[in-house]
Amino acid sequence: MFGWEFPPHVSGGLGVACEGIVRGLLDVGTDVTLVLPREVDPSPFPGLRVIVPERSDAPRRRRSRPRRLRLRRIPIPLRPYVTRLGTPSERISRRRRATAPGGPYGPDLPRDVLRYAAAAGRIAARERFDVIHAHDWLTFLAGVEARQASGRPLVLHVHATEFDRAGSAGDGFVSAIERFGLAAADRVVAVSRYTADVVAREYGVDPARLRVVHNAIEPRANTGRWPSAPGVPVILFAGRITRQKGPDYFVAAAARVAAERPDAVFVVAGAGDRRSAMIERVAAADLADRFFFPGFLPPEELRRLYARADVFVMPSASEPFGLAALEALQHGTPVIVSRSAGVSEVVRHVLRVDYGDVEDLASKILSVLAFEPLRRALSARGLAEVRTLSWSDSAAACVAVYRELVGESAQPS
Amino acid sequence: MIPVCLYFQVHQPYRLRRYNYFDVGREHRYFDDAANRELLASVAARCYVPAAALCERLLEKHPRFAVSFSLSGTVLEQLRAWAPDALAAFRRLAASDRVEILAETSHHSLAWLASREEFADQVALHRRIVREELDVEPRVFRNTELIYSDSLAAAVEDLGYRGILADGVEPLLGSRSPAHVYRAPTPKGLPLLLRHFRLSDDVAFRFSDRSWREWPLTPEKYDRWISGVEGDLVSLFMDFETFGEHQRRETSIFEFFEDWVDRRLARRGAAFLTPSAAIDRLEPRDTLSSPRLLSWADEARDVSAWQGNDLQRDALGKLFALERRVRSSGSAGLAEDFRRLSTSDHFYYMATKSAGDGRVHAHFSPFDSPYDAYIGFMHVVSDLERRLPRPSRAILHPEPSRPAPRA
Numbered sequence: 001m002f003g004w005e006f007p008p009h010v011s012g013g014l015g016v017a018c019e020g021i022v023r024g025l026l027d028v029g030t031d032v033t034l035v036l037p038r039e040v041d042p043s044p045f046p047g048l049r050v051i052v053p054e055r056s057d058a059p060r061r062r063r064s065r066p067r068r069l070r071l072r073r074i075p076i077p078l079r080p081y082v083t084r085l086g087t088p089s090e091r092i093s094r095r096r097r098a099t100a101p102g103g104p105y106g107p108d109l110p111r112d113v114l115r116y117a118a119a120a121g122r123i124a125a126r127e128r129f130d131v132i133h134a135h136d137w138l139t140f141l142a143g144v145e146a147r148q149a150s151g152r153p154l155v156l157h158v159h160a161t162e163f164d165r166a167g168s169a170g171d172g173f174v175s176a177i178e179r180f181g182l183a184a185a186d187r188v189v190a191v192s193r194y195t196a197d198v199v200a201r202e203y204g205v206d207p208a209r210l211r212v213v214h215n216a217i218e219p220r221a222n223t224g225r226w227p228s229a230p231g232v233p234v235i236l237f238a239g240r241i242t243r244q245k246g247p248d249y250f251v252a253a254a255a256r257v258a259a260e261r262p263d264a265v266f267v268v269a270g271a272g273d274r275r276s277a278m279i280e281r282v283a284a285a286d287l288a289d290r291f292f293f294p295g296f297l298p299p300e301e302l303r304r305l306y307a308r309a310d311v312f313v314m315p316s317a318s319e320p321f322g323l324a325a326l327e328a329l330q331h332g333t334p335v336i337v338s339r340s341a342g343v344s345e346v347v348r349h350v351l352r353v354d355y356g357d358v359e360d361l362a363s364k365i366l367s368v369l370a371f372e373p374l375r376r377a378l379s380a381r382g383l384a385e386v387r388t389l390s391w392s393d394s395a396a397a398c399v400a401v402y403r404e405l406v407g408e409s410a411q412p413s
Numbered sequence: 414m415i416p417v418c419l420y421f422q423v424h425q426p427y428r429l430r431r432y433n434y435f436d437v438g439r440e441h442r443y444f445d446d447a448a449n450r451e452l453l454a455s456v457a458a459r460c461y462v463p464a465a466a467l468c469e470r471l472l473e474k475h476p477r478f479a480v481s482f483s484l485s486g487t488v489l490e491q492l493r494a495w496a497p498d499a500l501a502a503f504r505r506l507a508a509s510d511r512v513e514i515l516a517e518t519s520h521h522s523l524a525w526l527a528s529r530e531e532f533a534d535q536v537a538l539h540r541r542i543v544r545e546e547l548d549v550e551p552r553v554f555r556n557t558e559l560i561y562s563d564s565l566a567a568a569v570e571d572l573g574y575r576g577i578l579a580d581g582v583e584p585l586l587g588s589r590s591p592a593h594v595y596r597a598p599t600p601k602g603l604p605l606l607l608r609h610f611r612l613s614d615d616v617a618f619r620f621s622d623r624s625w626r627e628w629p630l631t632p633e634k635y636d637r638w639i640s641g642v643e644g645d646l647v648s649l650f651m652d653f654e655t656f657g658e659h660q661r662r663e664t665s666i667f668e669f670f671e672d673w674v675d676r677r678l679a680r681r682g683a684a685f686l687t688p689s690a691a692i693d694r695l696e697p698r699d700t701l702s703s704p705r706l707l708s709w710a711d712e713a714r715d716v717s718a719w720q721g722n723d724l725q726r727d728a729l730g731k732l733f734a735l736e737r738r739v740r741s742s743g744s745a746g747l748a749e750d751f752r753r754l755s756t757s758d759h760f761y762y763m764a765t766k767s768a769g770d771g772r773v774h775a776h777f778s779p780f781d782s783p784y785d786a787y788i789g790f791m792h793v794v795s796d797l798e799r800r801l802p803r804p805s806r807a808i809l810h811p812e813p814s815r816p817a818p819r820a
Contacts (some may be wrong), residue, residue: 349765351782351784352781361436363435367433367434367788367791367792368436374791375723377765377784378784
């Protein structure tokens with residue numbers, strides 16, 4: 001398996017999902033060899049083998065480049081998630097984070113991605129395995145390389161596409177890798193029906209090769225609610241502050257909520273290229289004293305926010321899955337998500353809004369604050385529902401996909 | 414041969430429009446007239462008109478055919494406004510002495526669960542609407558969704574009715590058969606007719622279910638099952654919308670029903686009885702008691718379809734908390750809005766049951782989720798409260814109180 005983010009180097013849903021799938025696969029008795037760009041401590045994952053490409057795995061210049069895939073470094077400014085740089089203060093706060101040094105996103109990501117892919121072929125040639133499984137565009141080339149080198153079938157797992165990350169204005173390099181990889185894969189696994197539709201529509205992936213495996217969430221103890229300060233409702237947005245995540249609609253709806261509820265406060269947790277614009281909008285609306293922008297938060301702090309919030313809002317334009325919604329539900333926090341979000345395919349006990357419908361979003365936030373039985377029902381039933389989700393089920397669905405391929409490859413072609 | 418008692422329920426609610434927090438205090442029209450008209454016209458065309466015509470034809474063909482209907486006040490008003498041809502058909506049917514029209518609440522409501530006074534008022538109102546629209550006086554009562562208990566039977570007896578319908582479920586029957594007339598434990602022993610739920614649901618729910626072992630259900634087979642019942646009477650109670658709506662025309666439900674009636678009545682001694690005729694001719698077998706509320710809905714056959722979760726109980730409680738003030742307002746408009754909100758359907762849409770029941774609830778709901786149904790309903794109740802005279806402490810928006818809308 002080729003992964004990019006993995007604990008402790010996690011900046012978003014990709015790392016969480018990769019960890020969940022690995023844990024689930026180990027639980028259902030699958031041997032996993034995980035190739036990562038950075039060292040991690042495998043001890044929390046009994047049975048997992050981790051390989052980090054070494055200097056000797058890297059092909060020497062020119063000579064060992066794969067023949068059918070020419071990799072060339074392209075000097076363009078490219079970031080894996082559109083917003084890694086952020087403001088100077090965010091950069092400082094990131095540097096302070098324990099996970100920041102040696103994190104999976106170096107200053108020259110395209111180079112790292114290509115080096116990793118080049119090493120993948122050598123690793124695949126010497127390792128023993130039945131199926132190759134690679135997560136998102138960062139590892140798609142590695143997956144294709146490994147398939148070339150080993151002749152084993154390739155499963156590409158799509159957690160997000162460049163269309164989700166950037167709309168139509170996506171990065172050409174990234175979408176070219178996605179297109180190339182998805183065309184070469186034996187099976188494509190999407191994290192939701194929504195994402196499967198995007199992959200089919202934007203990349204022309206044949207539905208016969210496409211499978212949906214929903215994400216899940218690791219059960220967690222100590223997810224009790226924090227006692228609410230009386231009379232101070234907290235409305236939470238948490239995620240990358242980019243257009244895709246709909247922060248503009250959150251702020252617009254918050255302004256309407258603020259007018260009705262002088263006691264409510266709003267937290268916009270995360271970093272991203274829309275953060276400054278959001279801060280300016282909030283200031284212009286004279287709501288600066290009602291908003292908090294704590295920046296990118298480490299998981300423990302984020303969990304405390306989930307536990308304290310009265311409503312969690314995910315107003316995304318395009319949300320392949322939306323693990324944050326499951327995390328909020330796990331803390332008994334009522335959730336409002338965009339109707340199209342992948343997560344709403346697996347949970348019923350959330351409120352849904354159409355993307356961009358500010359009035360409906362504001363009304364639903366106000367309704368959760370106004371109606372105690374609604375808050376209780378969303379909290380209790382949402383929590384109960386999220387407890388039924390399991391990474392083992394997701395992993396078992398992946399294993400079913402592997403079996404299709406191992407069966408196929410056993411046939412003489 | 415065992416006689417058959419047919420009763421068909423005819424009902425459509427006034428569905429709520431999308432109504433949000435910001436509509437409160439500004440928008441006093443609560444119901445989605447366009448959607449309600451469109452739905453009614455479509456149900457009338459697919460079901461009421463052709464199914465009523467089928468009943469008329471069967472009455473003409475067979476002097477021994479008889480049938481009963483209960484039409485809610487809300488459907489009668491909507492038929493008058495939007496499908497007068499269907500209303501005319503029901504009026505012709507009601508004129509036959511082999512057709513019985515039953516009594517219920519005017520608004521197909523949950524009033525019995527919240528207020529006896531409102532319940533009695535809605536029963537009286539229904540009586541008036543039926544008299545005006547169908548020109549008959551109902552004598553036998555059926556409550557919303559066959560919600561039933563001993564105390565309901567006693568109240569219905571007090572109101573002067575000579576019989577009542579309920580579902581033939583185990584809590585009421587124990588090991589007894591539903592195929593008899595029974596008595597409720599009321600002072601006069603109100604006669605009780607019980608739905609044979611298996612044979613009723615074979616048609617109403619399972620008729621077109623291809624995964625059902627008995628599919629396809631033929632008239633021969635169905636008639637054999639009916640004739641096999643031991644007892645005095647087989648009561649088949651179901652939604653009239655079974656014909657052409659729940660079971661689409663393409664399933665041959667109309668042909669099935671007509672063939673079955675033809676087949677049954679071709680035999681000597683076969684009979685169809687109206688509820689009143691059954692009460693007149695058949696001796697009650699026993700007295701049955703259920704202090705607990707029963708109904709014909711969901712697997713549980715209790716009131717959990719409408720009052721099974723906190724949202725549903727909160728919604729009904731908040732609505733009926735306004736009853737006294739609605740009454741003292743003396744406003745017919747406020748009373749009508751209040752009563753339309755008491756219709757059981759609104760609460761049905763708020764159910765959060767899963768699996769089979771959940772799918773049935775979702776099928777009938779115009780809302781995306783039970784939560785949306787609750788939110789819309791609660792904001793409407795909020796607005797209704799603001800329209801009431803003598804505003805007292807706001808019930809719906811707890812502290813901190815919501816500021817008044819800006820001028």
